[in-house]
Amino acid sequence: MSLPYTHLPQHWDVLIAGGGTAGAVAGIAAARAGARVLVLEAQGSLGGSGTNAWVTPLMRNVSAGQNLNRGLTDELKARLLERGDGARDGNGNDNWFNPEGLKYVLERLLIESGGEVLYHTSVVAPVLDGERIGSLVVHNKGGLQALGADVFIDATGDADVAAAAGVPFHAGDEDGLHQAMSLRFSLAGVDLETLCTFLSANGQWQESPRFMHFWMVWGKKSSLEPLFKQAVAQGILEERDGDYFQAFSVPGRPNELSFNCPRIRADLNDGTDPWHLSGAQTDGRESIERLIRFCKTYLPGCQDAYLGSYAPMVGVRETRRIVGDYTLTLNDILDCRKFGDSICKNHYPVDIHSVKGGAKLLHEREGTAPYFAPDAYHELPYRCIVPQGISNLLVPGRSASSTFEAQSSIRVQQNCHSMGEAAGVAAAWAAREYGGEVRRVGGAALREKLRALGANV
Numbered sequence: 001m002s003l004p005y006t007h008l009p010q011h012w013d014v015l016i017a018g019g020g021t022a023g024a025v026a027g028i029a030a031a032r033a034g035a036r037v038l039v040l041e042a043q044g045s046l047g048g049s050g051t052n053a054w055v056t057p058l059m060r061n062v063s064a065g066q067n068l069n070r071g072l073t074d075e076l077k078a079r080l081l082e083r084g085d086g087a088r089d090g091n092g093n094d095n096w097f098n099p100e101g102l103k104y105v106l107e108r109l110l111i112e113s114g115g116e117v118l119y120h121t122s123v124v125a126p127v128l129d130g131e132r133i134g135s136l137v138v139h140n141k142g143g144l145q146a147l148g149a150d151v152f153i154d155a156t157g158d159a160d161v162a163a164a165a166g167v168p169f170h171a172g173d174e175d176g177l178h179q180a181m182s183l184r185f186s187l188a189g190v191d192l193e194t195l196c197t198f199l200s201a202n203g204q205w206q207e208s209p210r211f212m213h214f215w216m217v218w219g220k221k222s223s224l225e226p227l228f229k230q231a232v233a234q235g236i237l238e239e240r241d242g243d244y245f246q247a248f249s250v251p252g253r254p255n256e257l258s259f260n261c262p263r264i265r266a267d268l269n270d271g272t273d274p275w276h277l278s279g280a281q282t283d284g285r286e287s288i289e290r291l292i293r294f295c296k297t298y299l300p301g302c303q304d305a306y307l308g309s310y311a312p313m314v315g316v317r318e319t320r321r322i323v324g325d326y327t328l329t330l331n332d333i334l335d336c337r338k339f340g341d342s343i344c345k346n347h348y349p350v351d352i353h354s355v356k357g358g359a360k361l362l363h364e365r366e367g368t369a370p371y372f373a374p375d376a377y378h379e380l381p382y383r384c385i386v387p388q389g390i391s392n393l394l395v396p397g398r399s400a401s402s403t404f405e406a407q408s409s410i411r412v413q414q415n416c417h418s419m420g421e422a423a424g425v426a427a428a429w430a431a432r433e434y435g436g437e438v439r440r441v442g443g444a445a446l447r448e449k450l451r452a453l454g455a456n457v
C-alpha cells in the first residue's frame with residue numbers, strides 16, 4: 001500500500017476484523033482461551049447484523065425439538081433473559097431478543113473475558129509476508145495505522161481481509177446476483193394488544209402481544225394479502241412492497257415492532273459496492289415511508305404508531321464467500337453430511353431471498369432426502385472457515401466457504417455464533433502453540449475442546 005501509515009508498537013495474539021455476530025463471539029472465546037485479543041469494529045457497538053442491522057429474533061435452528069447451537073449462544077441468551085432483553089415463548093423458543101440489549105451484553109462479555117475493542121475503526125488492508133498476514137492497516141480518527149498479531153480473524157461478513165489478501169472467493173448466484181438486501185426498521189407507539197387480537201381473529205394466530213409474528217408475501221396465502229392489494233390499488237403501497245413483509249415483537253420494547261423489510265430494489269444487491277449500500281439506505285427509507293402509512297391505515301392498533309428507528313446498517317444477506325479447505329454444498333445439507341472436524345450443527349432451511357423474485361425455502365418442500373427427517377441435521381467442518389492461500393487467517397460467519405445455496409442455510413445468527421466461537425478458540429490455540437498456523441490446529445481436537453466448553457458439536 002502506497003499511503004503512509006503508522007505502525008503501532010503493541011502486538012496482539014489475535015486481531016479480529018469486524019465485531020459482528022461471529023466476530024464478537026470469536027473475541028470472547030479467544031480472550032477466554034487466554035489470548036490477547038483486539039476486536040476492530042467499524043461501528044460504535046458490537047453485534048453487527050444482529051444489533052446494528054436490527055436483525056431480530058434469532059432464527060430457529062432445531063432438530064428433534066432441540067436447539068442445535070449451544071455454548072456461547074446459550075450464555076448470550078441467559079444474559080439477555082436476565083436483563084429482560086430476551087424472552088422464552090410458550091413453545092420454549094428462547095430466540096427472542098432486543099438488539100439494543102445485545103450490544104451491551106456482548107460488550108460486557110468481551111471486557112469481562114479480558115478482550116479489547118477498538119470502535120469506529122475500519123480495516124483497510126492486510127500487510128502480507130508471503131502466505132502470512134503480518135498486520136492490518138486500519139483507518140480511524142488516528143489516520144492510517146497498522147496493527148500486528150499472530151493470528152487474524154476476518155469476521156467482516158464480506159471477507160474484506162481475505163479478499164484483499166488474495167484468498168479466492170465466489171460471490172452471488174450463477175448470474176453473480178446476490179440475495180436481496182433489506183433496511184430493517186422499528187415501528188413504535190403500537191397498541192400491540194389490539195393488533196394481536198385483530199391478527200388472531202384474521203388468519204394469523206398470535207400467542208400474545210409479547211410474542212408476535214406476522215407476514216405477507218404475494219401468492220403465499222397470507223391473510224393480509226387482500227389488504228395489500230387494496231393498498232396497492234390506492235397507491236399507498238407499491239407492488240414490490242408485497243414481495244416480502246414480516247414483523248416481530250421485541251422483548252423489553254412493549255409498544256414496538258421490528259420489521260424484516262423492506263427489501264431493497266433488485267438492482268442494488270451488492271453489499272460490497274459502496275454505491276449499492278448508499279442507494280439501499282435511500283431506497284429503504286422511501287419504502288419504509290410507504291410501509292408505515294400502510295400499517296397506520298390498515299392495521300388496527302397502529303393508528304398512532306410512528307417510526308421507532310431505522311437500522312443503522314443495511315441488512316446484507318450474502319456477498320463474498322471464501323474458498324476454504326472445504327466448501328459446503330447443498331448436497332451436504334440434503335444428505336445430512338457429518339464431519340470429523342465439525343464446529344456447528346445446522347438444520348435451518350435453504351432460505352434464498354432472491355432478487356429474481358420470491359423466496360426459496362427448502363422446508364416448504366417435501367422429499368425423501370435425509371434432510372426431511374424430523375431429527376435431521378448436517379455438520380459444518382472447521383475447514384470451511386480456513387481460507388486457501390493464507391496460513392494465519394480464519395473466516396467465520398456468512399462468508400464461510402459454501403455454495404450460494406448452502407450459504408443461505410448456514411448464515412443465520414446462531415450458526416455465526418458457533419463459527420465465531422470455534423474461530424476464537426482455534427485462533428488462541430494457534431497463536432499459543434503453532435506460531436499462528438491455523439491448519440496445525442487439529443479439527444477433531446478442536447471439536448473436543450468446543451464440547452468441553454459446552455458447544456453442541
Ligand SMILES: Cc1cc2nc3c(=O)[nH]c(=O)nc-3n(C[C@H](O)[C@H](O)[C@H](O)COP(=O)(O)OP(=O)(O)OC[C@H]3O[C@@H](n4cnc5c(N)ncnc54)[C@H](O)[C@@H]3O)c2cc1C
Nearest residue numbers: 018020021022042048049059123156157315316397398413
Ligand atoms: C435482512 C436480514 C434478515 C435476516 N434475518 C435473520 C433472522 O431473522 N434471524 C437470524 O438468525 N438471521 C437472520 N439473518 C442472517 C444473519 O443476521 C446474518 O447472516 C449474520 O448476522 C451475519 O453475521 P456475520 O458475523 O457474518 O456478519 P455481521 O454480523 O454483519 O458482522 C460483520 C461486522 O463487521 C463489521 N465490519 C464490516 N467490514 C468491516 C471493516 N472493513 N472493518 C471493520 N469492521 C467491519 C460490521 O460493522 C459488522 O459489525 C438475516 C440477515 C439479514 C441481512
